[in-house]
């Protein structure tokens with residue numbers, strides 16, 4: 001091969017690729033306006049995004065999978081945890097994460113603290129982000145519909161479906177302690193069977209209660225968890 | 238002995254880069270400690286993980302760029318057969334960039350940040366960065382314009398540096414839409430490491446190979462053309478491997494998946510052509526350390542970027558590994574192989590020349606090489622183990638994020654231990670490079 005051929009390979013190769021990238025970029029911008037529901041992108045959402053940037057939250061947390069990997073991804077935090085939890089963890093991380101082995105700041109670089117108005121704006125931002133069509137990413141927050149549109153969580157019995165594992169998989173222990181492990185934001189579930197009947201438990205899980213947001217859950221799993229929880233009449237509380 | 242007097246400016250770039258390298262690795266240890274242990278609220282409220290991470294990554298980019306700039310100031314006079322246009326501009330630019338870097342780090346500690354991952358430097362300081370970059374490009378550009386000789390290598394180097402500077406601008410407007418923001422963010426991050434920086438690495442590699450092996454320039458430059466052509470052909474559309482899940486259309490599965498799956502090819506070609514040139518060398522091996530670093534760089538570049546990158550580049554895999562410790566494992570090995578080792582290669586080639594040393598003792602240089610390489614590799618395996626656990630427990634089993642992290646903690650402790658040994662290797666390299674002496678015994 002001569003240097004001339006090499007030169008041609010360089011120019012043709014790089015220019016073709018550049019052209020494709022530019023064309024696809026134009027097309028993507030159009031589609032993204034729809035996929036991100038830009039019509040809902042209010043001034044308040046933008047303000048929330050600025051606050052999210054101001055405190056550098058993104059260097060601990062990923063959002064859309066980008067950022068620091070030290071703390072939970074926030075793409076779907078609005079549906080996963082609900083507004084009240086978000087407020088509580090930002091305003092009072094010390095108590096909300098009392099039992100956690102990893103902490104979130106109360107004071108940010110320079111000694112600044114997040115104000116209640118700022119939290120409201122950030123929650124609006126998270127709510128808007130929750131609406132972005134991400135092709136069902138992240139998988140753990142799209143249990144009913146994952147990669148390619150099907151779910152690999154349904155009928156997935158790996159690790160057992162009828163015990164603690166399902167509570168873990170459904171994120172309940174992010175907020176509730178059971179048999180000594182789990183979060184402290186909600187009450188421990190060890191004695192829950194003696195406080196509620198099956199009907200009430202099902203209702204709490206589906207519709208939420210107080211600070212607990214309703215859970216997006218299939219009938220099959222609801223049944224398994226319900227049946228498991230009414231049997232929990234035990235002491236450890 | 239240097240050929241041109243103005244090459245001396247590069248020495249100060251190298252020294253500063255080396256010191257920042259040490260500091261960068263030190264901040265990495267603190268990050269690993271944050272993962273391995275529980276840091277009490279009192280400390281988190283003063284200097285949290287995110288601030289430390291912005292130190293770690295900004296220091297990385299700063300020292301690598303200073304190294305590249307120093308490298309360019311060393312190479313360009315020899316390539317163009319002329320003195321630099323203005324050594325004075327080079328010194329002012331170095332001082333400007335150093336002060337901007339210090340201001341950025343102090344700023345981060347007090348909450349002065351743009352808050353965008355990897356691009357935390359606030360807008361005001363960005364202007365200084367741009368001024369520094371313009372001074373640099375002007376200086377190199379003018380040297381090229383005034384010179385009589387303009388080689389393929391100098392053009393590639395200049396093109397890489399120019400491309401790098403232009404791309405930086407895409408990360409800085411304020412985007413209202415988060416998806417758009419990250420779309421352009423990747424034009425900086427991806428098109429840097431898999432585009433512009435690859436051009437710079439390829440040209441430095443080609444140059445060093447010509448210098449140490451004495452093989453025919455025409456052959457090396459021909460391969461250089463093909464490599465950078467392939468880098469850009471695969472890497473530009475390859476940006477799409479970051480456009481699977483951020484609100485972008487599904488066709489990126491195809492464009493991103495196929496083009497980025499081809500990205501390892503030019504890297505493999507670089508390994509192959511380094512190997513053949515070294516085999517066909519015309520010169521004897523004077524300083525074995527330089528040769529070790531050249532070969533090491535080619536191989537680790539391929540393993541970290543080519544293999545670790547390829548492993549997670551298809552959407553079927555990336556769906557589970559995106560934004561996990563698997564990403565971190567690849568980020569470390571790729572940066573280390575492609576850019577850290579190439580920088581150390583040019584340091585080991587240029588610093589002896591700048592000090593008028595012909596033959597130096599290789600003991601410490603080789604120890605440093607093997608310690609850093611071995612422990613970087615084990616550290617990357619530990620990050621990978623943590624990442625595979627995370628992908629399985631969190632993404633496949635659907636456990637909560639923190640529940641999965643608890644299972645991964647052991648591997649972060651391994652990372653920390655490897656990091657400590659790696660840091661010792663770093664100190665050896667820095668010490669060795671700053672105290673090189675003529676080795677009379679082996680001469």
Ligand code: HEM
Pocket residue numbers: 067068069070261262263265266268269272290293294297564565568569570572573574577652653655656657659660
């Ligand atoms: C003592 C050695 C080191 C340790 C323990 C260490 C540890 C870490 C940790 C824990 C993170 C944070 C990842 C996260 O967000 O969760 C990180 C980020 C990063 N480090 Fe290091 N590091 C070390 C040395 C290095 C070196 C030598 C390089 C360059 C080759 C490097 C390049 C990076 C990069 C590029 C990131 C950003 C990663 C990403 O966004 O995927 N680190 N490091």
Ligand code: HEM
Pocket residue numbers: 065066067426430431478479497498500501542543545546547548549550551555558559560561564567568569571572575
């Ligand atoms: C020198 C070359 C390279 C360097 C320095 C490098 C570095 C990095 C870094 C630092 C990240 C993390 C960015 C972040 O989210 O913070 C990343 C992500 C990624 N890289 Fe590379 N890379 C290189 C080449 C490659 C190649 C050749 C491939 C594919 C064959 C590749 C595939 C990927 C993929 C798929 C991701 C996204 C991971 C995710 O979804 O989280 N990289 N790279």
Ligand SMILES: [Fe+2]
Pocket residue numbers: 427431475476478479
């Ligand atoms: Fe990439």
